[in-house]
Amino acid sequence: MTDSPLLSVEDLHVTYHTPTGPVLAVKGVSFELGREKLGIVGESGSGKSQTGRAILGLTAPGGEVRASRLEFQGTDLLHADKRTMRRIRGGGISMIMQDPKYSLNPVMTVGKQIEEAFLVHSNDSKREARRRTLEMLRAVQIREPERVYRAYPHEVSGGMGQRIMIAMMMIPEPSIIIADEPTSALDVTVQLQVLAVLDDMISERGMGLIFISHDLNLIASFCDRILIMYGGQVMEECRADELSQAKHPYTRGLLNCLPRLDGSQDELAVLRRDPAWLDIREKIS
Amino acid sequence: MSILALRSWLLAEVPGSKSQARCQRLFIGWLAFRRNPVAVIGLLIIVSLILIAALAPWITANDALELDLGQRLQPPGSEHWLGTDELGRDILDRIIWGSRITLYIVGLVSIIVVPIGLFIGIVAGYLGGWVDTVLMRLTDIFLAFPRLILAMALVAALGPGLENAVLAIALTTWSPFARIARAEALTIRNSDFILAARMQGVSTAGILTRHVAPLCMSSVIVRLTLDMAGIILTAAGLGFLGLGAQPPTPEWGAMISLGRQYLIDQWWVPTMPGIAILIVSLGFNLLGDGLRDVFDPKSGG
């Protein structure tokens, strides 16, 4: 980690005012991101994606974001105007969305969509855009880039869709990437190869990465530091290589319910949630 | 049941029956709709239009056809709020009775247009292949003609009259609905829940009616409300050209047509029905915008 963080988040809250009452999606999350790989784990609905989206100002309509600090390289993201935000999105911070099939336009070819992402942040020619697009598709380990270039999103497999999203987000060369479960639909080898692509780009260009996932093994082996989230709060923060010694019962529960290759076919342990985990934190803060 | 109990029934975390689940969805849709003041204004305009049409016999003095030549071309005043026309008929009364005709046109056109457009669109979109090609070429043919001109040609062939005007408008209006329904069906047909239904052994007809149609319905309804203004204007246009409702029927377009020779000296005669058309068209447009937000799939309604 370098001295000045790329991104600082302090006491972030995301509240959705729904017709049926407020939903507290994120409750007081704080962290700093340097030129490193930060992992966020937690079960579904724990607010991982909402944290990522709030940083980019992509909170869905009806959601309110509050924070005592939300800064990207000195720019206040909470009060930035539309133009600044547009410049930052994609060019400065980009996000690889969780569900590629819904994030891709179903009636536009994959190649055109990636080209568009490239052209928004540069004024190169169409031909250059096409060349870069094919190069990027190759970089994310797509076998037949020419075929995929011409394909529509429903014609590619789940894993290819996710790699296409990654290519699309990497092509403008941002300084922070927020990857929301970018590889959960990939098979293990390609998953690692795609992560290696991400990893190399990040270390070469000194980028920061926020890696959101519920795959504990993967996060522990891939990231430098981990935040463990539950119910919109950070339960525990630890170094990635120390995850197996984590103390919090929630983290332990998550670790225990993984099926293991060398295990048996017995019942898996299931997580027992304790409402007290949330209360304690609330009292402290 | 008190209001509070009803509210908690409608917002209960756990719906206890199918009808409760349905009411809840409607209610939550209403809560979302209510947040948009402009849309609520649109709804109010449409509701008032319906009320006025329903109550016409009680809120007007006569049936809007009675002549009173002594009262010709009176300006708006305390006796005739919106003035009288060239035959001494009260313009407000005629507008009120005319609202029934407007609603009649709007209702009839929707009843004809929505099923036809929806059917052609989802069949073409879901089945694809040559069925799609044939149906879409047919749609394109109808889409290619300017609406008013095609309607005029049809009415000229069928003979002038309100029913024929409605038929002509319907025939010229369904094609965009087919396009919309097809576009929706195209995205829906690749989704997993359609595969799941096929896996279950649901027939193609069952998939079209129970799975595809309900999802296309919302965009069709939104488009219909947004199109209403166009339908009313076309109807008025036909009336204006003497091809729609025939005098002495108090159809708004026909009223403008008959009153246009008085525009300079007795401006209110053609202007008042014009304002009525404007307000109602605006109402449908505002309502349509509001519905679009409510039906947005992301809002979960």
Added chain:
Amino acid sequence: MIDIQNLNVVFGHGKQAFHAVRQVSLAVEAGQSFGLVGESGSGKTTVLRALAGLLDGVASVSGDMTVDGESLQQQRSKSFRQRVQMVFQDPYGSLHPRHTVDTILSEPARVHRLDRIEQRVVAALEEVGLDASFRFRYPHQISGGQRQRVSVARALITDPRIVLLDEPTSALDVSVQAEVLNLLMRLKREHGLTYVLVSHNLAVVAHVCETLSVMQNGAIVETMSVQQLREHNSTMPYTRQLLTASLGYDRGAIDAFEEFGS
């Protein structure tokens, strides 16, 4: 129970033709679970869909498939639809957004003209560990894991013999994955179900299955028992690579990965 011989699937025609599944043959005994693993785009889902008869009009399928003694024709029979069910990968996409759980679950029962629909729905919900309060909710009112349980319940309504599972847990987080896996194992024990499970998670396959095939580029490259997998006892370099990869991220090891196939 399931016997597939020389299955080929081709998407598209002429120049655009894409041979997604090549000469796949596999056999599954009644009451056994069979795993299909392999890289993304290797045709695992396509094999399941071909078996389920969900590819007509989309791709040309050739080969012999026999299920429960019935040789499969182009058009699947009604009894096939009752005996073979499928659970899809994406719990967000596989439930109709405008149907309540009740509608979703009663539809298959109605299609197959089963009796006591109401009881069946309640029983199926109970079977997957959801109480009756879920019956009239819409999919957007329940969590991903609960949705996947509803998908499993929908597959169970018609009392099938075979359930095809397309990555049933890969969209779920680990705690819910454990619950769904436990559920699948229990149902298999209690109902003697036959599973074909597609997954890219070797640990999940090892947990559920007895036998597995490794697919690559549309073809099966190796078939082995889970015991062999556990002992890392594989002759194929591709399978060994999969095993290495499932141990976690290791930048050094990845450079040693080979490109197979192309």
